[in-house]
Amino acid sequence: MKLSEWPGFSRLRFDTELKAFDGLMALFLSSAERAKKSGKKVVANGPFSPVDLIFAAGALAYDAYTHETIVHAVMNESLSMTGEAVDAGLSADFNPWNLMMVGAVVSRKNDVPIDVYSTACGCGDDQIKKSWQIMAEATGAPSYFWDIPRFDAESEEWAIDFLAKELKQLFQWLTSQTGKKVTDETIRDAIRQGNRLRQDLLEITQLLQFSPVPISALEYYMTQTFIGDYAQDAEALHQQYQVLLGELKKRVSQSRPTPGLKTKAPLRLYLVGEETQEFQLFNTIEDYGGALVGCDTRLSLYYEPVKEDGPVIENLARWMWKMPYNLPTAERIKATLPHIKKQQPDAIIISSVVGSRNLPGAERLVRDIIRDELSLPVLSIETTLPLENTEKVKSQIKDFIEMNTY
Amino acid sequence: MNDNSENGLLSSLNGKLEEEPQSIAEAKKRGKKVVGYFGPYVPEELILAADMHPVHLAFGGELEPALAGEAFLKPYSCAYARSCLGYRTLSTNPYYGAVDAVCVAYTCDSMRRVQEYWAKYLGVPSFALGVPQTHDRLRTKPQAVEYFRNELQLLRKKLGEFSGNEIRDKEIYQAISLCNLIREKLWALYEYPLDGRSPIEWRDALKITHAGFLMDRTDFLRELQKITGDLQRRSLEDMPYDKRARLMVCGSIIGIGDHKVLDIVKQAGGNIVADSMCTGAMFSRKRVKISGIMGNPMDAIAERYLYNFPCPFMTDIKMRLHNIVKVARDYQVHGLIYYSLKYCDDWRADFKSIKDALYKELSVPTLLIETDYTPDDVGTIKTKVEAFIKMIEGQI
Numbered sequence: 172m173k174l175s176e177w178p179g180f181s182r183l184r185f186d187t188e189l190k191a192f193d194g195l196m197a198l199f200l201s202s203a204e205r206a207k208k209s210g211k212k213v214v215a216n217g218p219f220s221p222v223d224l225i226f227a228a229g230a231l232a233y234d235a236y237t238h239e240t241i242v243h244a245v246m247n248e249s250l251s252m253t254g255e256a257v258d259a260g261l262s263a264d265f266n267p268w269n270l271m272m273v274g275a276v277v278s279r280k281n282d283v284p285i286d287v288y289s290t291a292c293g294c295g296d297d298q299i300k301k302s303w304q305i306m307a308e309a310t311g312a313p314s315y316f317w318d319i320p321r322f323d324a325e326s327e328e329w330a331i332d333f334l335a336k337e338l339k340q341l342f343q344w345l346t347s348q349t350g351k352k353v354t355d356e357t358i359r360d361a362i363r364q365g366n367r368l369r370q371d372l373l374e375i376t377q378l379l380q381f382s383p384v385p386i387s388a389l390e391y392y393m394t395q396t397f398i399g400d401y402a403q404d405a406e407a408l409h410q411q412y413q414v415l416l417g418e419l420k421k422r423v424s425q426s427r428p429t430p431g432l433k434t435k436a437p438l439r440l441y442l443v444g445e446e447t448q449e450f451q452l453f454n455t456i457e458d459y460g461g462a463l464v465g466c467d468t469r470l471s472l473y474y475e476p477v478k479e480d481g482p483v484i485e486n487l488a489r490w491m492w493k494m495p496y497n498l499p500t501a502e503r504i505k506a507t508l509p510h511i512k513k514q515q516p517d518a519i520i521i522s523s524v525v526g527s528r529n530l531p532g533a534e535r536l537v538r539d540i541i542r543d544e545l546s547l548p549v550l551s552i553e554t555t556l557p558l559e560n561t562e563k564v565k566s567q568i569k570d571f572i573e574m575n576t577y
Numbered sequence: 578m579n580d581n582s583e584n585g586l587l588s589s590l591n592g593k594l595e596e597e598p599q600s601i602a603e604a605k606k607r608g609k610k611v612v613g614y615f616g617p618y619v620p621e622e623l624i625l626a627a628d629m630h631p632v633h634l635a636f637g638g639e640l641e642p643a644l645a646g647e648a649f650l651k652p653y654s655c656a657y658a659r660s661c662l663g664y665r666t667l668s669t670n671p672y673y674g675a676v677d678a679v680c681v682a683y684t685c686d687s688m689r690r691v692q693e694y695w696a697k698y699l700g701v702p703s704f705a706l707g708v709p710q711t712h713d714r715l716r717t718k719p720q721a722v723e724y725f726r727n728e729l730q731l732l733r734k735k736l737g738e739f740s741g742n743e744i745r746d747k748e749i750y751q752a753i754s755l756c757n758l759i760r761e762k763l764w765a766l767y768e769y770p771l772d773g774r775s776p777i778e779w780r781d782a783l784k785i786t787h788a789g790f791l792m793d794r795t796d797f798l799r800e801l802q803k804i805t806g807d808l809q810r811r812s813l814e815d816m817p818y819d820k821r822a823r824l825m826v827c828g829s830i831i832g833i834g835d836h837k838v839l840d841i842v843k844q845a846g847g848n849i850v851a852d853s854m855c856t857g858a859m860f861s862r863k864r865v866k867i868s869g870i871m872g873n874p875m876d877a878i879a880e881r882y883l884y885n886f887p888c889p890f891m892t893d894i895k896m897r898l899h900n901i902v903k904v905a906r907d908y909q910v911h912g913l914i915y916y917s918l919k920y921c922d923d924w925r926a927d928f929k930s931i932k933d934a935l936y937k938e939l940s941v942p943t944l945l946i947e948t949d950y951t952p953d954d955v956g957t958i959k960t961k962v963e964a965f966i967k968m969i970e971g972q973i
Contacts, residue, residue, distance in 0.1 A: 260929035301926035329727035336720035532690035
């Protein structure tokens, strides 16, 4: 099926010259089939929980939050599923990613079959935790929650100790579900695979430092999104990322811009914050004379590689504790600023999802810190389900780009 | 039916409460520091042990502070969290204006943001306290209490530095003793409505609890002793059985001054006899128990606060259901009023499980009230509550 044949995708402009993206999409769309064939347990994993842990236990990690929403809301525009989530116990005021995912799962229309549920708590986002609770209850599947303690330099000693113990118990539980023993070696293998993908994504992002940018906003955003669960196959995803890197490097060497760009000197925009279901936003940026040069909706999870030598569980614990998502807002933004600067943006867009209490709650802090530290213009946008506020966002982006293009 | 709010029982307490802002202002002039705290996981024992005045900043129910809080949090954050910021910026509430520092337990997403905004924008030191979320009643995660104890030790150190008084065990023992006495007296008030003839209504016990969030704790204990003494002298023999529908309330925080739903229930003829709320009976539910003469007070505090009652930001829903069903059974309630502040995700998501458990175990129906601090929905809520009570009355 061609991308344009999906109702939601038919409205979008893809870069049809970028062959590697077809491979990435094929990987995304074959998740269910590959999961079934693998004979492995599928563990639905929250979007802020590192997936390396699940692969270390011989299971397949599945980012139901992102995958189910893209399939049902963005591609198929089956938005009525949110009603099923409300019937199952979520408030209609929850963020639409949770509503779509829970709706799909409780109505048994989930794209990928899920055997068990597990997610981290503590690093923010109560709605994820509650969605996992409700999905497990509704489907009668086992669930397990583990805790990432708050980041505070003064708490380091006991926070790491606590988290390491949490991870050990998580591995015991995963073993009880998969029948596969988790060893230092299986963890190290999973970390290596994860690090390799993080490195791929960093290299792809580095190419956006060039002008003209070699990849369109939409393809870059989706490419980043796929890392959420390694597409259930870290090796295959790495291969696809390598193919993509090859294509992008070729464009850079030929100074060939991505076909989406509408101007030779676009306004370089960096997107900070939450994932959006409003995929048209990315076309809009280019339609009005902008270019996306970076986006940290997922990337901030992957800035640092996990240490591969030494005590594996403690290494993982330290890495997770310092994940940008687990930092207080001020530290989180300050940790991401160097990465934003490298992309040489002219302006910043802060993306919030209506109904989320996570980033939107801290939006003022984020905005003020970015303005103070980078002295760049900032636009805050809010999106919800696809097409619900397309026109408003379009006009905000249009005005913002016009105002800041000289 | 006993309306004690206007009569003698609470009059002395009410008088003291009116004078409290002035007393706090005078104590501040004498050098006493005032430390506000948010949520039921911050042990006020530590603030008292540092010779500071603890204020549980739990006001709610007013529209203006919630709107003022939108300068920081989005309108789609709960009105209580927004008010935690709005009260300070409006300068209309003397308690929020008096605090020299705040302690914020890391519970839900919005309260984390409240801590960050107090620290960056409101000009007072703000101490965060990490609280584990995934521990369970079976204590299969000993690391949780260990972590929490260390977080409390850090808070103790910070409060000590802030007050200029090193917090010694001796002062903590004294504070535990004071707080336990308060809990014991408060808990006794909530036990009266177990019986169909009670000299005090749950609503008055709630008012008394809320006064204790603000007042000097020694003065408060004195007032509590007067109240409990007075109640003991009242004879239940002459009191008729209260035949109104017995209701329980549970859900999001009902802040100090958040009367809307409680007033509607009262006007509709309902009799709230029990609750499962952090600003109600649960505040005084469990004592801090120090085991033996060698027991460590910090261990005892960590144990009490972590395992008192699992708020819905914690994942132990089985324990939460067990506790709520137990309260409903003990108090022989006929219906549950589920108070859900709009955008309070944790409580809202537990609604269905709690409703189903209560019905399955006790055949007790539940009414969901989703509201905030605007007066706009009074009519709708009134209609729902009246219909609910009428339905219950038809069954008892």
